Amino acid sequence: MIRALRAALAAASVLAGCGAPVVTGAHRDAARLADTLRALPEPTTARWDSRVRTLLTNHYDADGSGALDAPTEIVALDCDVVRTLDARVRQATTAGLDVVYGLTGSSRWTGQLLGLSEAVAAEVASRLAACGPSASPRNADDPVAQAIVALDEVGGTDDWDERIRPLLLAAYDRDGNGAIDTSVEIEGVGCAAWSALDQAVQLGSGAPLLALYGFTEGYGWVGDALGLAREARQAAFRAATDCDIPPE
Structure with a gap:
């Protein structure tokens, strides 16, 4: 023993x-x-x-x-x-x-x-x-999506952009450089957030998010108005379309 x-x-x-x-x-x-x-x-x-x-x-x-x-x-x-x-x-x-x-x-x-x-x-x-922290099923509203939906500004306008940019940067700019510019940061954007962005833009302008902000090839790039860097354009397009966001 x-x-x-x-x-x-x-x-x-x-x-x-x-x-x-x-x-x-x-x-x-x-x-x-x-x-x-x-x-x-x-x-x-x-x-x-x-x-x-x-x-x-x-x-x-x-x-x-x-x-x-x-x-x-x-x-x-x-x-x-x-x-x-x-x-x-x-x-x-x-x-x-x-x-x-x-x-x-x-x-x-x-x-x-x-x-x-x-x-x-x-x-x-x-x-x-x-x-304690609650689990969120895929495509359910997350806090970022809820914040987007709660905005009073009309989607796709300059005033809306000015509200959206700091909101997205606060949620997804993980290295704090003032832009969402890496694949890891893009991957952090959930389908609910992409959907909320697209719905707001379509309601305000009649155009899809990916076309209006130039994520889709052939359209002029203005994604930086939302805090996304041009070098992340393709990654953002793939992520959004994977979430069934229409390209145009």
């Missing part, structure tokens, strides 16, 4: 020396981890994403794969940590963790930036729901 116990302790010592993460320790340190997350500056930026990924994998990546990619690892996420992440994202954008990182189907999955594998998307959605 004593020999078996010593062997078990020796094995545990070897694992600890190799830096293998221990999920049970993460529960004990949940409050400390949440405090660390609250203190991280510039939420939703690339630097913030990287630091969050490191923290989450250090605490919860039980198999050492470099990502949270097992159901047991997602279940181990403490609700205090999940709520803290959601609150920090909402401080920086008009949307929550689920929308900005596509964790519940309201936009394209970018959870890998935080160390969350899409292979466990169902478990992530369940964990978000269990911990």
Whole structure:
């Protein structure tokens, strides 16, 4: 019995020396981890994403794969940590963790930036729901879409553009450079937001969003009025048409 116990302790010592993460320790340190997350500056930026990924994998990546990619690892996420992440994202954008990182189907999955594998998307959605932040089904209204619909300005006008641009930048300009100009940022725009933009423009001008703002080839580019950079034109067109937005 004593020999078996010593062997078990020796094995545990070897694992600890190799830096293998221990999920049970993460529960004990949940409050400390949440405090660390609250203190991280510039939420939703690339630097913030990287630091969050490191923290989450250090605490919860039980198999050492470099990502949270097992159901047991997602279940181990403490609700205090999940709520803290959601609150920090909402401080920086008009949307929550689920929308900005596509964790519940309201936009394209970018959870890998935080160390969350899409292979466990169902478990992530369940964990978000269990911990408080609500899951949003694909194409359902997200906070960005709701904000677009709530605008009084006529879609497609200069006044509307002036309201839409800061709204979209606040939600999707993750590196803070004043433009939505990367594939990751474009992927963050959910179908509900694309639909709300298109509906507003069609109601106000009678023309589809993608044609009026030049996303569709053959039309003059004015997408920068919405905060989208010309270099993201093709990516934005693909993302919008994938959401069934008419090209013209």
